[in-house]
Amino acid sequence: MSGPRTLYDKIWDDHVAHQSEDGTCLLYIDRHLVHEVTSPQAFEGLRMAGRPVRAPEKTIAVPDHNVPTTAGRDTHIDNEESRIQVEALDKNARDFGIHYYPVSDVRQGIVHIVGPEQGWTLPGMTVVCGDSHTATHGAFGSLAHGIGTSEVEHVLATQTLIQKKSKNMKVEITGHLRPGVTGKDITLSVIGVTGTAGGTGYVIEYCGQAIRDLSMEGRMTVCNMAIEGGARAGLIAPDEKTFAYVMGRPHAPKGAAWEAALAYWKTLFTDEGAHFDKVITLRGEDIAPVVTWGTSPEDVLPITGTVPSPSDFSGGKVEAVQRALDYMGLTAGQKLTDIQIDTVFIGSCTNGRIEDLRAAAAVLKGKKKKDGLRAMVVPGSGLVRAQAEEEGLAQIFIDAGFEWRLAGCSMCLAMNPDQLSPGERCAATSNRNFEGRQGRGGRTHLLSPAMAAAAAITGHLTDIRDLL
Amino acid sequence: MEKFTKLTGIAAPMPLVNIDTDMIIPKQFLKTIARTGLGKNLFDEMRYTQEGQEIPDFILNQPAYRASEIIVAGDNFGCGSSREHAPWALLDFGIRCVISTSFADIFYNNCFKNGILPVVLPKEAVDVLMADAQKGANARISVDLENQTVTSSDGQSFGFDVDAFKKHCLMNGLDDIGLSLEKVAAIDSFESRAKTLRPWV
Numbered sequence: 300m301s302g303p304r305t306l307y308d309k310i311w312d313d314h315v316a317h318q319s320e321d322g323t324c325l326l327y328i329d330r331h332l333v334h335e336v337t338s339p340q341a342f343e344g345l346r347m348a349g350r351p352v353r354a355p356e357k358t359i360a361v362p363d364h365n366v367p368t369t370a371g372r373d374t375h376i377d378n379e380e381s382r383i384q385v386e387a388l389d390k391n392a393r394d395f396g397i398h399y400y401p402v403s404d405v406r407q408g409i410v411h412i413v414g415p416e417q418g419w420t421l422p423g424m425t426v427v428c429g430d431s432h433t434a435t436h437g438a439f440g441s442l443a444h445g446i447g448t449s450e451v452e453h454v455l456a457t458q459t460l461i462q463k464k465s466k467n468m469k470v471e472i473t474g475h476l477r478p479g480v481t482g483k484d485i486t487l488s489v490i491g492v493t494g495t496a497g498g499t500g501y502v503i504e505y506c507g508q509a510i511r512d513l514s515m516e517g518r519m520t521v522c523n524m525a526i527e528g529g530a531r532a533g534l535i536a537p538d539e540k541t542f543a544y545v546m547g548r549p550h551a552p553k554g555a556a557w558e559a560a561l562a563y564w565k566t567l568f569t570d571e572g573a574h575f576d577k578v579i580t581l582r583g584e585d586i587a588p589v590v591t592w593g594t595s596p597e598d599v600l601p602i603t604g605t606v607p608s609p610s611d612f613s614g615g616k617v618e619a620v621q622r623a624l625d626y627m628g629l630t631a632g633q634k635l636t637d638i639q640i641d642t643v644f645i646g647s648c649t650n651g652r653i654e655d656l657r658a659a660a661a662v663l664k665g666k667k668k669k670d671g672l673r674a675m676v677v678p679g680s681g682l683v684r685a686q687a688e689e690e691g692l693a694q695i696f697i698d699a700g701f702e703w704r705l706a707g708c709s710m711c712l713a714m715n716p717d718q719l720s721p722g723e724r725c726a727a728t729s730n731r732n733f734e735g736r737q738g739r740g741g742r743t744h745l746l747s748p749a750m751a752a753a754a755a756i757t758g759h760l761t762d763i764r765d766l767l
Numbered sequence: 768m769e770k771f772t773k774l775t776g777i778a779a780p781m782p783l784v785n786i787d788t789d790m791i792i793p794k795q796f797l798k799t800i801a802r803t804g805l806g807k808n809l810f811d812e813m814r815y816t817q818e819g820q821e822i823p824d825f826i827l828n829q830p831a832y833r834a835s836e837i838i839v840a841g842d843n844f845g846c847g848s849s850r851e852h853a854p855w856a857l858l859d860f861g862i863r864c865v866i867s868t869s870f871a872d873i874f875y876n877n878c879f880k881n882g883i884l885p886v887v888l889p890k891e892a893v894d895v896l897m898a899d900a901q902k903g904a905n906a907r908i909s910v911d912l913e914n915q916t917v918t919s920s921d922g923q924s925f926g927f928d929v930d931a932f933k934k935h936c937l938m939n940g941l942d943d944i945g946l947s948l949e950k951v952a953a954i955d956s957f958e959s960r961a962k963t964l965r966p967w968v
């Protein structure tokens with residue numbers, strides 16, 4: 300390799316185990332995260348072929364998608380299919396000797412929160428999981444892909460993934476964010492600019508002062524939604540904040556190994572003059588608190604805006620917008636802040652970390668949710684939950700009238716009992732507002748944790764800056 | 768994946784055209800956690816009543832065909848969805864080869880990933896084999912992948928085409944994983960290099 304390289308180029312080069320003449324590579328995988336929904340057939344495949352897991356010490360499993368977030372789940376899960384999938388993961392983890400965090404373990408949580416929390420995710424690694432939001436781990440400067448079940452089996456058996464290299468895209472957020480604006484607003488605003496297919500074929504590197512200024516939690520929120528922009532992965536170069544976050548985590552290197560790791564991690568940045576195939580630049584000062592109004596994450600507007608009309612669009616989007624407005628029960632021209640909501644969901648791998656709960660609690664402190672509104676906080680992991688209890692955040696949520704749940708994916712995808720009813724409108728800190736995503740007929744508005752808390756108080760979508 | 772080289776077995780005649788993946792394995796069985804175990808629900812709605820009783824007329828319920836390893840099928844077998852549950856169900860039942868004039872593309876490829884050989888033959892050949900299969904358990908059909916021939920119980924032989932690479936994979940029991948494992952030396956040496964360069968991983 301000669302010439303200046305991007306961060307992606309460097310991580311890629313350091314993980315090619317084999318390259319065929321047509322450019323197809325076997326990319327070595329440093330960490331494989333596994334959950335209950337996309338893995339059963341993969342383990343079954345290994346059994347049928349009599350294959351072991353090649354690197355069980357690099358494989359980590361945790362049930363999250365299907366698990367109830369109410370008490371008693373460690374002894375019984377009502378839904379039989381969910382129970383079977385969770386039990387299958389219990390057994391597979393045991394039989395194949397992989398690291399496991401069962402529902403009874405305080406460290407259990409959403410796989411993308413548990414990985415970084417436990418120090419499994421480190422800079423410069425390749426990380427995969429049978430889940431599209433694996434992009435989250437890119438916040439550490441690790442190349443993180445979502446994969447399908449056949450590929451899960453492939454990685455279990457070979458510790459590699461068959462891949463061709465993607466193109467490089469740079470998303471730069473210059474300057475500083477204004478008060479009330481968060482990583483969630485950055486990532487949604489970027490998708491608003493690129494569209495949900497804008498990242499297709501690319502690995503995105505997020506950079507610029509506003510990204511540097513974000514905490515690790517905020518950076519994870521940004522990378523989490525790279526996939527919603529169609530990208531294969533999102534990356535942020537590691538820096539002192541990254542190293543400080545990683546240091547002392549249970550599976551982070553210690554002593555001399557830490558020093559060696561640190562020296563390597565410090566080489567993980569895009570060289571001056573490296574080539575990007577596509578560049579997008581936003582000014583941090585121009586980003587407002589945003590919400591989605593439609594059924595695609597690209598349907599995003601500043602909270603001060605109004606519901607658009609299909610005629611504001613062209614091509615195939617005209618029909619899609621009409622369909623979205625019908626589904627969402629909205630009228631063109633309606634002020635976004637006039638949209639009344641029924642439910643608030645704070646959680647998910649996008650915004651279920653401690654900083655997110657702090658941001659929401661700061662808004663809710665001493666206040667109550669609107670009467671009749673359903674409000675729920677689902678911490679991203681048992682440890683986030685424990686910390687929030689210790690910091691007194693849980694009490695703030697409870698006093699404000701929120702349900703304080705156990706960790707899991709919950710209403711992000713409504714595979715467990717937490718679902719919207721038809722027509723129910725939800726302000727959600729998660730990442731997908733697709734039709735039916737949170738329950739058949741449910742209507743989702745994506746926003747930041749602080750904005751979700753504000754909406755819980757007023758009962759309608761609200762500009763957080765009015766409450767600052 | 769199990770290798771496929773030669774097979775001599777009972778062939779079940781299913782002359783129906785357009786047997787789709789929903790017929791092969793209805794959607795209520797997709798919630799399974801396994802690839803195995805689907806054999807009992809293979810052709811579920813054709814095979815059982817709503818109460819779960821076997822329908823005696825259905826070919827695979829007939830004593831002569833309960834141990835079938837081959838299906839001789841009507842045109843366009845496997846059309847419909849991409850569900851890999853369809854080949855999983857066939858394989859779990861014990862079917863290793865399906866012979867027809869044509870297959871749906873995705874199903875065709877899915878078969879190779881699961882150790883099942885789909886054989887495409889001209890109509891006249893399929894007609895001969897269909898008639899042969901209808902003779903019952905004594906009419907065993909032979910399939911020879913290496914020589915690319917299908918032979919009826921009375922010795923009529925038909926040659927078939929198959930992609931050389933797919934043939935290689937199937938004859939050696941190689942799926943994607945198998946192929947990648949052929950490069951295990953490269954993976955091993957990468958691992959030992961990485962151990963020196965990044966021992967903390």
Ligand code: SF4
Binds near residue numbers: 432707712
């Ligand atoms: S929280 Fe939602 S997006 Fe994240 S892993 Fe769970 S289901 Fe997927």
